Amino acid sequence: MQIELPEASAISAALTTWRAANSLLDRLCVRYAQPQDALRHLGLTLLTQGQVDPALGFLKAALALAPQDTVLWNELAGAFYRTGQQAEACAAQRASLALDTAQPQAWLLLAAIESNLGDDTAAESHYLTALALDPHLAEAAFGLGVIAFQRRRFTDAVKWLRQSIADGGHNMGLYVCLAQALFLLGDFAQALIALQTAASFPACDGIVIEKLAQLRLIETCIREGAEPALAVYREVAGPHARDIDKVATIAFQFLSGFGYGEAAIKLGQWRLARNPDDVTLRYLLAALRSEPLARAPDDYLVAHFDGFADTFESKLVGSLAYRVPEKLHALLAKTGRHFGAILDLGCGTGLCAPFLKQMGDRLTGVDLSRRMLEKAGARAIYDDLVEAEAGDFLDHAKARFDLVVASDSIIYFGDLTAIFEKIARVLEPGGLFAFNTEAAEAGFHVRPSGRFAHAASYVETVAARDFTVVEMQTAVLRLEAAQPLDGVLVLLQRR
Numbered sequence: 001m002q003i004e005l006p007e008a009s010a011i012s013a014a015l016t017t018w019r020a021a022n023s024l025l026d027r028l029c030v031r032y033a034q035p036q037d038a039l040r041h042l043g044l045t046l047l048t049q050g051q052v053d054p055a056l057g058f059l060k061a062a063l064a065l066a067p068q069d070t071v072l073w074n075e076l077a078g079a080f081y082r083t084g085q086q087a088e089a090c091a092a093q094r095a096s097l098a099l100d101t102a103q104p105q106a107w108l109l110l111a112a113i114e115s116n117l118g119d120d121t122a123a124e125s126h127y128l129t130a131l132a133l134d135p136h137l138a139e140a141a142f143g144l145g146v147i148a149f150q151r152r153r154f155t156d157a158v159k160w161l162r163q164s165i166a167d168g169g170h171n172m173g174l175y176v177c178l179a180q181a182l183f184l185l186g187d188f189a190q191a192l193i194a195l196q197t198a199a200s201f202p203a204c205d206g207i208v209i210e211k212l213a214q215l216r217l218i219e220t221c222i223r224e225g226a227e228p229a230l231a232v233y234r235e236v237a238g239p240h241a242r243d244i245d246k247v248a249t250i251a252f253q254f255l256s257g258f259g260y261g262e263a264a265i266k267l268g269q270w271r272l273a274r275n276p277d278d279v280t281l282r283y284l285l286a287a288l289r290s291e292p293l294a295r296a297p298d299d300y301l302v303a304h305f306d307g308f309a310d311t312f313e314s315k316l317v318g319s320l321a322y323r324v325p326e327k328l329h330a331l332l333a334k335t336g337r338h339f340g341a342i343l344d345l346g347c348g349t350g351l352c353a354p355f356l357k358q359m360g361d362r363l364t365g366v367d368l369s370r371r372m373l374e375k376a377g378a379r380a381i382y383d384d385l386v387e388a389e390a391g392d393f394l395d396h397a398k399a400r401f402d403l404v405v406a407s408d409s410i411i412y413f414g415d416l417t418a419i420f421e422k423i424a425r426v427l428e429p430g431g432l433f434a435f436n437t438e439a440a441e442a443g444f445h446v447r448p449s450g451r452f453a454h455a456a457s458y459v460e461t462v463a464a465r466d467f468t469v470v471e472m473q474t475a476v477l478r479l480e481a482a483q484p485l486d487g488v489l490v491l492l493q494r495r
Contacts, residue, residue, distance in 0.1 A: 036063075036066040037062075043057075043061075070103065073095050077090075077106075094110065102133060104131075107133065108139055112143065124147050127141075136167040141160045155185065157181040192219050206240035217229045245271065252284075256284065259448075268284065268285045283450055284450050296452075298368060324407050331489055339401075341400065342356050342363050342364070343364050343405070344382070346407070347372075349376055352405055363382050366393045400427070402432070404433045416454065417462055420462050424467065424494055434491050437488050439486040456488050467492035472489070472491075
């Protein structure tokens with residue numbers, strides 16, 4: 001859009017009448033030699049008084065008399081920005097920069113405007129331009145840090161936020177964002193330092209205090225163990241303390257995910273003593289201890305995925321950048337085949353359903369979690385949905401399938417021998433089996449997440465009895481502890 005300005009001649013003609021009606025404008029015209037300066041100051045004064053429309057009108061009138069004045073364009077952009085008129089602010093700021101590109105503060109405001117308009121790619125570009133013109137512009141580095149954080153590029157976020165601090169940036173939000181980025185990178189000690197700084201600001205609230213208490217819990221658990229850590233949490237959080245079991249659950253997940261296995265085990269043992277029927281925790285502790293496990297038990301899978309159903313897609317797809325269904329689809333699409341009957345084994349909420357239905361005539365979904373099946377059913381894509389453990393379903397299935405897809409399902413089996421044999425039994429000769437594994441160097445092992453990792457050579461060996469390998473492709477499966485998780489996409493054909 002463009003900002004429409006009145007005709008300069010109309011403003012000149014109206015100025016005498018305006019001065020007679022407005023004593024402040026009359027005094028400003030006496031003070032300033034140029035009428036545009038008087039109109040500008042009147043507009044800015046009215047803006048501070050909350051008289052938005054008259055203020056914008058006088059700023060536009062000033063620009064009509066001086067359309068090449070970049071300062072006036074910047075002030076009009078700022079007025080639009082402060083009053084929530086972001087598209088108009090963007091147009092005015094672009095008009096200023098069209099006259100002079102060497103304005104770091106103008107690029108800074110344009111970046112903030114673009115961010116408000118939802119275009120973070122443009123905002124990031126404008127912040128970088130501002131920094132190129134002024135390498136010590138703390139606000140630009142802060143803006144880049146926030147965008148990097150929102151895009152889950154936590155290492156970049158830390159870099160930019162620290163640069164902002166080095167160049168004079170100093171506000172509570174800056175330190176909170178830095179602490180959270182460091183926390184999500186597993187650097188708990190540095191996160192604690194940043195959050196302690198944030199907590200020193202007068203504006204600090206209970207949310208920041210409670211986050212600080214969580215960090216103190218984690219850091220103390222690593223050094224001293226569960227009981228001292230929980231005591232520290234209660235002391236620091238004070239009246240802002242949350243349910244201790246929920247807090248301990250979050251701390252356990254982060255300690256486990258970022259490789260602090262010993263601390264996680266101590267905290268997990270404390271939690272299990274309080275909650276002896278927690279099947280999820282019992283299994284995850286066994287995984288952390290590297291106990292010999294052949295597969296994830298049914299009671300764990302039901303408890304975990306029933307509890308995870310409501311946030312499954314937002315967390316997995318949104319926060320963890322999970323794209324396995326799309327990647328398996330690309331693998332299958334290369335075959336050019338259409339399938340009569342398709343089995344989505346461990347279908348979850350049905351993330352694979354949209355592309356599978358396009359590739360076949362009849363789609364069956366199987367999952368052990370009733371809550372996940374409810375989400376899958378709401379898609380109204382599957383012809384059949386069955387609540388069953390994968391192996392049991394395969395043992396009793398009368399139907400035969402032309403394609404079996406197991407997106408993030410095989411990772412809950414360690415020894416693949418039995419499940420591969422069962423899948424081979426329900427596949428028609430020449431049928432395809434598509435799935436993913438998490439990467440291991442040799443054999444298989446359970447990871448702290450409770451999922452299993454398999455070496456490609458192990459998969460090939462187990463598959464050799466009933467399948468030929470069509471394709472094995474390395475891929476990033478998702479983010480894990482803010483880092484890419486490597487895996488393998490596998491396409492097998494039934495002999």
